[in-house]
Amino acid sequence: MTCLKNHISESNQMNQPEFLYEVFEDFMDSPESKDFSFDNGLVCRWMTGQAKISPKICTYYARPSKQEKLAETLQHNLIPLMTDCNKALQDVYLLFMQDATISEAKKKKLAALYKPIDSRLLFLAKLISFGMERQFIKRDTRNQKLLAGGSLSPVILDYIMDSEVPRPCRHFLGREEELDELHTMLEENSKVFLYGIAGIGKSELAKAYAKQYKKYYTNILYVEYAGDLHQAVTDMDFTDDLPEDGEEERFRKHNRFLRSLKNDTLLIIDNFNVTATQDRFLPVVLKYRCRILFTTRSKFDGHCILQLKEIRNPASLFQLAAAFYSEAEVHQTLVEEIIEIVHRHTFAVELAAKLLENGILPPERLLEKLREEKASLENEDKISAIKDGQNSKATYYNHIHTLFSLYSISVEQQEIMRNLCFLPPAGISARIFADWLRLTDLNDINDLIETGFVQATTRHTISLHPLIQEIALSETKPSVTACHTLLDSLQKICLMHGTEVSYYKKLFQTVGNIMRMMEKDDLTKYLLFLEDVFPYMEKYRYRKGTKEIILEMKQLLKGNENGSATDRALLLDYQACMETKPEKAIKLEKEALAQIKEITEDNAHLVSNLHANLGGLYRMNGQAELAKEHMEKGIFLLEQYQLLYTNDSIPQINNYAALLTELQEPERAMAALQKLAQIIKEYNSDTCLNYAQVQESMGNICLITANISQAKTHFKKAMKIYENVWADEPELIEEKYQEIQELYPQVGIALARGILASKK
Missing domain, CATH: 1.10.10.10 (Winged helix-like DNA-binding domain superfamily/Winged helix DNA-binding domain)
Structure with a gap:
């Protein structure tokens, strides 16, 4: 795939997810791709050999008829984008023929399709399918080029996954002087704030600069600012990030690496629309040795600023309008007047041109409407700037507002x-x-x-x-009422605790925007939404979001007018979850239980979880008897109210079994786990992750009691499920084998080798 992408012409360049959308268009248009998305970080891992491609795609293209369809898609979508498609096919053919790990029989079979010119695309399609189906071997990118010393930064294309700079708009023009000036300022000052009003083209200029000067830099990284620089550094996707890394560990590694980059690396931080005091991490980022380009609507006095103003050349703006309005030349005089009346504002010109192209208004009528707006603006104060340089009453804002309202x-x-x-x-x-x-x-x-x-x-x-x-x-x-469909959908995703989505960061950022921007006209529904989102964020260790939810719930539940006892109990439970000191967490969890005065069918599930959580905290604190007491209360409530089939029963009983084993009661522990395994099998299946986790727990107990034969049986059942579920994540499977070795070195190593041998 990298070989093919490298042959796409400069004018047709696209990022990696877009490239795979073009290649696998047939799959993406099929029912099999429901809920499937090409996440940027994951796609980069596929392209660089860090992860096996999704089994959904592999399975779809395993059929010969779909391979023929893939050949047609390549013909229509990919070949026209290439400068020399024959050279691209030749390079792929050589890559295939020179691979010593492919059998001669397979080479002979596929090479027969390459010889006739009319079947070369079918050769490519079948080769892609073959490549996806092969045994996956993870590529190690931590090599010498990443550890290079000296005056240059290491090449990080294969090291930071989601750093690709988006392409500028294909109609970008009229900014040659600004590009030159920006390059000079970056060379002389290292850190530059590209400042200007909204819609004037700051982001497009930054993207165009990256494209024009990419050969000048060893690396160019791009970050879309989402309100917190510290979080932006944490959320970057590095190849050596581990699933168990918490946010603090991720930030520490990422920040240390970014600090090591030198001035041959450019970091672009787009839409940094805050003041200097609103992001406390800004002074740290400004100390990085690499060059940094911020695009911002805020004026950062005391720093190197390039103010971007309207495009000076009228001909360039007319050319921009003509790119969107096919009759621009026929109505040139009117179009030029429209450009002037919207103050040559880039985004306003584009919107006006698209409005004309859609035929909603003729040029004469649009000009008349804009003149009416201008006349009304002259009768009031046009500009009242606020401290960060943003201005909601400025004329450009009103022009966009007028154009928006004209669309109906x-x-x-x-x-x-x-x-x-x-x-x-x-x-x-x-x-x-x-x-x-x-x-x-x-x-x-x-x-x-x-x-x-x-x-x-x-x-x-x-x-x-x-x-x-x-x-x-x-x-x-x-509002909560008006946007109930969106909230219901996000809530449903977050309630599926066993399901992982590749776009979870964007989902959590969306939730953050909902908290900041949405009118809370249904407090009961909104609180329930937050309460269901919190555990899903906690699962991904998304601390920024969990902290925001706790602050929001505290604000909403201030006093006794809003919310219920359940809401207050959950808030205390979530605070305990975030607490680092066990004694403080125990106190919060006991306060949470005290909120529930009477156990009913409606709150039994919550009370059971609170007892389980309190038991877990006591266990961590070395108070085994108290831990046992509360864990048993939690499980008793699950049994009493027929809730053992729920997802929450799995960690509860697993933790209880672990405690019983520590208390020298392995028989009782095994009995509890066997009962749980039967419930999972009955209400779900014996091929799901939950069943695997229970089998693994039983294997652990058998190891401790030296029942090697039975342990092997349980571990083999667990590993079979893990291998099926994690078919596209072999590193997770390998980690499971490592866990067996590390937890039980006396017998675990021999056991793990036995499982591996039997697997082979």
Whole structure:
């Protein structure tokens, strides 16, 4: 795939997820791809040999008919983008023929398709399918080039997964002087703030600079600012990040690596729209040795600033309008007047041109409407700047607002805009967003893309321009009631604790925006939403989000007017979960239990969890008898109210069994786990992860009691499930084998080797 992507022409360059969308379009349009998204970090791992490609894609293209369809897709989507498709095919053929790990019989079979010119694309399609199905061997990128010393930074393309700079708009023009000036300033000052009003083209200039000067730098990294620099560094996706790494450990490793980069690396931080005092981590980032380019609406006095103003050349702006309005030359005089009346504001010019192209208004009528707006503005104070340089009453804002109102979008499209307000700056897959809103197709979203209100990278990832987001918030007034479909969808995902989604960071950023921007007109529903999101964030160790939820719940439950005893108990439980001191956590958990005065069918599940959590804390604190007492109370409630089938019973009984084993009661521990295994098998299946975890726990107990034969049986059952479920993540399977060796060195190593031998 890397070989093919390298042959795409400069003018057609795209990022890795977009490239795979083009290659696997047939799969992405099929029912098999429901809820599937090309996450940027994961795609980079596939492309660099860090992870096995998704089994869904492998299975889909395993059929010969789908390989033929793949050949057709490559013909239509990929070949036209290449400068020399024959050279690309030749390079792939040589890569294949020179691979010593492929049998001669396989080479002979596939090479027969390469010789006739008319079947070369079928050769490529079958080769791609073969490559996906082969046994996966993870590539080690921690080599000498990453440890290079001297005056240059290490090459980090294969080391930081989600750092690719987006392409500038294909209609980018008229900024040659600014590009030269920006390069000079970065050379002389190292840190530059590219400052200007919203919609003037700061982000596009930064992307165009990265494209034009990429050969000047060893690395160019790109970060879309989402409100917190510390979190942005933490959320970066490095190849050596481990699943068990907490946020503090991830930040420590990432920050240390970024500090080591030198001035041959450029870091772009896009949409840094805060003041110097609003992000406490800014002084630390400014001490990095690499060059940094911020795009911002805020004026950072005392720092190196390049203010981006309107494009000076009228011909360039007319050319921009003509790119979106096919009759621009026919109505040149009117179009030029429209450009001037919107103050040559780049985004306003683009929106006006798209409005004309859609035929909503003729040029004469649009000009008249804009003149009416201008006249009304002259009768009031136009500009009242606020301290960070942003200005909601400035003329450019009103022009965009007028253009927005002229479209008269449908009720369905207004609903989409209302919910789009909460997407993170980097956007999300259009298919996933449509699924969140339960849309049957993408027609309304595609119409909004055509109007210019919704931004799209190719046709896959959608987001709102910051200006449009501000206007949509004021116009559509999103609330808990109005956005109930979105909240229900996100809540449903978070309640599926055993399911992992590749786009979880964007999901959590969306939740963060909901907390900040949504009107809370149904407090009961909103509290329940937060309470269900918290455990899912905790599962991913997303501390920024869990802290925000606790602060929000504290604010909402201040006094006794709002919320119920259940809400207050959950808040205390979540605070205990975040507490680092066991004694303080125990106190909070006991306070949580005290909130529930009477156990009923409605709150029994919660009370059971509170007892289990308190028991776990006592166990950590070395108070075994108290731990046993509360764990047994929790399990008793699950039995009493027929809740043993729920997901929560698994960690409860697992932890109880571990405690019994520590208390020299392994027979009781095994009995509890056997009962749990039967329940999981009855209510779910004996091929799910929960069943594997119970089998693993039973294997551990058998090891401790020196029942090697029975331990082997349980571990083999567990490993078989892990291998099926984690088929595309072999490193997780390997970690499981390592756990056996490390936990029980006396017998574990021999046992693990036996399992490995039997597997082979």
